[in-house]
Amino acid sequence: MSLNPDLFTSVYKPDVLSCLADLSNDEVFxxxxxxxxxxxxxxxxxxRDPETKFLDPACKSGVFLREIAKRLIAGLADKIPNLQERCDWIFKNQLYGIAITELTSLLSRRSVYCSKYPNSPFSITQFDNVQGNIIFHKIKHTWQNKKxxxxxxxxxxxLNDIAREGMESHAYEFIHTLHPEDIFKMKFDVIISNPPYQLNDGGNGKSAKPIYQLFVEQAKKLNPRYLTMIIPSRWFTGGKGLDDFRKTMLHDKRIRKLVDYENFKDVFPGVDLAGGACYFLWDRDNTGSCEVTNMTDTVQGRMIRDLDEYDVFIRQNKALSVVRKVLSWNKHNRVLSDVVSAxxxxxxxxxxxxxxxxxxxYFIQRIGKKYADPKDIDDSKGxxxxxxxxxxxxxxxxxTxxxxxxxxxxxxNTRIAAPGECCTESxxxxxxxxxxxxxxxxxxYIYTKTVRFLLLQTVVSKDVTKKNFCFIPDLGHYQGVYNDQMLCKxxxxxxDEWEMIDARISAVGGE
Incomplete structure (x- = not known):
C-alpha cells in the first residue's frame, strides 16, 4: 500500500473533527x-525523538493522537526517511490511547489509523489486532455503599444520565483502577487529554459530581515528563468534590503554564458551560512560578504568577493588583465571608x-413572602x-x-427582611x-461596582456562597451612602483599574 505523504501533514478544510467539535454534547469533542x-x-x-511516547487516556475523536502523528511524521523525516516505515514506527511505538466508549474507540481509530480496524487493509499501518494502540475495555463500577x-x-x-452510547456504564478504564501503570505497562513522556467532566452522583434532581480531576490525579500517578489537559475552570474556587483538587493544583509548582478562557464557547463552539475552560502544562522536572494567560475575544494577557498567592485563584491577571491593594489596606483581615450566612x-x-x-x-420569587411554621425555623445564629x-x-x-x-x-433580586422575618434556602x-x-x-456598599468586582474574582458559576466574599473588607459599622469614588480613594x-472594574460589572440600574 502506497501512502500519500500529505495525508497526515496537511490540514483539510472542512476538518471532520472541527465539525464534530461544533456539536453540542456532554462529552465535549x-x-x-x-x-x-x-x-x-x-x-x-x-x-523529533523516536523514543517519545504519548498517551491520551480519554480518547473521544482521536484528535490529540492525530495531531501528534502529524508532528511526528514531519519531525522524524530525517531519522526514518521511508514514510511507511516512519508511520509504522510512530503508530506502533509512540502513540497510545484509551477510549471512553466503544463508539469513540472506533471514531478515534478511524481518525488516527484511517480505519476503524487497524488490522484491516485500509489501515495506514498494519496491526495484528482490531484495536491497535487505541484500546477500549468494558469496565464495571465497583460498588460500596451504593457508590x-x-x-x-x-x-x-x-444510567440515561451517564450513558451516551447505548448502555455504556461510563466506568472509564483509566480512573477505575489503583494501578493505571498496568494498562499499557510502560512509561509515558506526555499525557494529553480532554477528559469527561461529570457523572451522576445520585443526589437530588439531576445532581452530578465532577470527575475530570480524577483523570488529572491519575495521570500524575504515572509520573510523565509532561501532562496537559483541558478541563472546566470551576476548580479555581473549589466546590463540590474539588476543594482538595484546587489546593493540590494551586500548590503544585510543576504547573508552569495555565491558559484560561472565561467563555467556554471560545474553546468549544456550540457548548455552553458556566465558568469557562482552561488548559495547563505540568512539567515534572521543572518547578517554579506559572505563566498565566487570560484569553478573551480580543485580549491575551500574560503574567508570571504564583498560583497559590491566595486560597482562591484570581483568574484575571489585571484584577490581581486590585485585590492586592484592597487586602493590603485591610490590615485587620476582617472580610465579609465571616459575615455572610451559610x-x-x-x-x-x-x-x-x-x-x-x-x-x-421569603420564598423563591414566584411565591414571594408567605409564612413558615415557627417550629421549623432554626435561629441558632440569632x-x-x-x-x-x-x-x-x-x-x-x-x-455563563x-x-x-x-x-x-x-x-x-435583594430583599430587606425586618426583625421577625426569615427566608428559605433560596x-x-x-x-x-x-x-x-x-x-x-x-x-x-454591596451595590458598588468595586465590591461586586471583588466578589467576581472568586465566582466561576451561577451560585454564590459565603466563601466567595473572602476578598471584600468588612468595614465594621455602616452608615450613610457608599459609592465607588469613595472606595477607590x-x-x-x-x-485604569477603575476603568477595568467599570467595564466588568453591570450597573445596578441596568440589571
Missing amino acids: TPPDVANRMLDMLPQELF CIYCGTAENGD RKPFGLPTNYEPKDNGVPC YLSKWKLLAPKAPIAGQ DFSKPVGFYYDG FIILGAFDSEDEVLAYRT KWNIAE
Whole structure:
C-alpha cells in the first residue's frame, strides 16, 4: 500500500473533527486548533525523538493522537526517511490511547489509523489486532455503599444520565483502577487529554459530581515528563468534590503554564458551560512560578504568577493588583465571608411548603413572602431578631460568559427582611444588623461596582456562597451612602483599574 505523504501533514478544510467539535454534547469533542495550541506548549524536540511516547487516556475523536502523528511524521523525516516505515514506527511505538466508549474507540481509530480496524487493509499501518494502540475495555463500577469507589457515581442512578452510547456504564478504564501503570505497562513522556467532566452522583434532581480531576490525579500517578489537559475552570474556587483538587493544583509548582478562557464557547463552539475552560502544562522536572494567560475575544494577557498567592485563584491577571491593594489596606483581615450566612440560614430548604400563618418568610420569587411554621425555623445564629439583607443564592443564573459585564445584586433580586422575618434556602443573608439605617447603608456598599468586582474574582458559576466574599473588607459599622469614588480613594485604586472594574460589572440600574 502506497501512502500519500500529505495525508497526515496537511490540514483539510472542512476538518471532520472541527465539525464534530461544533456539536453540542456532554462529552465535549476538542477542536483541532485547540489541540494544537496545547501541543504548542510542549518542547517541540519531543516530536523529533523516536523514543517519545504519548498517551491520551480519554480518547473521544482521536484528535490529540492525530495531531501528534502529524508532528511526528514531519519531525522524524530525517531519522526514518521511508514514510511507511516512519508511520509504522510512530503508530506502533509512540502513540497510545484509551477510549471512553466503544463508539469513540472506533471514531478515534478511524481518525488516527484511517480505519476503524487497524488490522484491516485500509489501515495506514498494519496491526495484528482490531484495536491497535487505541484500546477500549468494558469496565464495571465497583460498588460500596451504593457508590462507585472510583468515580462516585450512584449504583441506582439513572444510567440515561451517564450513558451516551447505548448502555455504556461510563466506568472509564483509566480512573477505575489503583494501578493505571498496568494498562499499557510502560512509561509515558506526555499525557494529553480532554477528559469527561461529570457523572451522576445520585443526589437530588439531576445532581452530578465532577470527575475530570480524577483523570488529572491519575495521570500524575504515572509520573510523565509532561501532562496537559483541558478541563472546566470551576476548580479555581473549589466546590463540590474539588476543594482538595484546587489546593493540590494551586500548590503544585510543576504547573508552569495555565491558559484560561472565561467563555467556554471560545474553546468549544456550540457548548455552553458556566465558568469557562482552561488548559495547563505540568512539567515534572521543572518547578517554579506559572505563566498565566487570560484569553478573551480580543485580549491575551500574560503574567508570571504564583498560583497559590491566595486560597482562591484570581483568574484575571489585571484584577490581581486590585485585590492586592484592597487586602493590603485591610490590615485587620476582617472580610465579609465571616459575615455572610451559610446556605439555608434558617434551616428551611428551597422546597419548603408555605404555611397559612406563622413567621413571615421569603420564598423563591414566584411565591414571594408567605409564612413558615415557627417550629421549623432554626435561629441558632440569632438572625431572626435582626434587620437582614437577603440575596439570591444564584444571583447570576443564566450567565455563563464571565468575560461580559456581570451583575450580582440590585433592587430587583435583594430583599430587606425586618426583625421577625426569615427566608428559605433560596436566599442567603449578606448581613444582619440592629437597625434599619445600618442595613440600608450596608446595601449601598454591596451595590458598588468595586465590591461586586471583588466578589467576581472568586465566582466561576451561577451560585454564590459565603466563601466567595473572602476578598471584600468588612468595614465594621455602616452608615450613610457608599459609592465607588469613595472606595477607590480608600483602597488606592488607580484610574485604569477603575476603568477595568467599570467595564466588568453591570450597573445596578441596568440589571
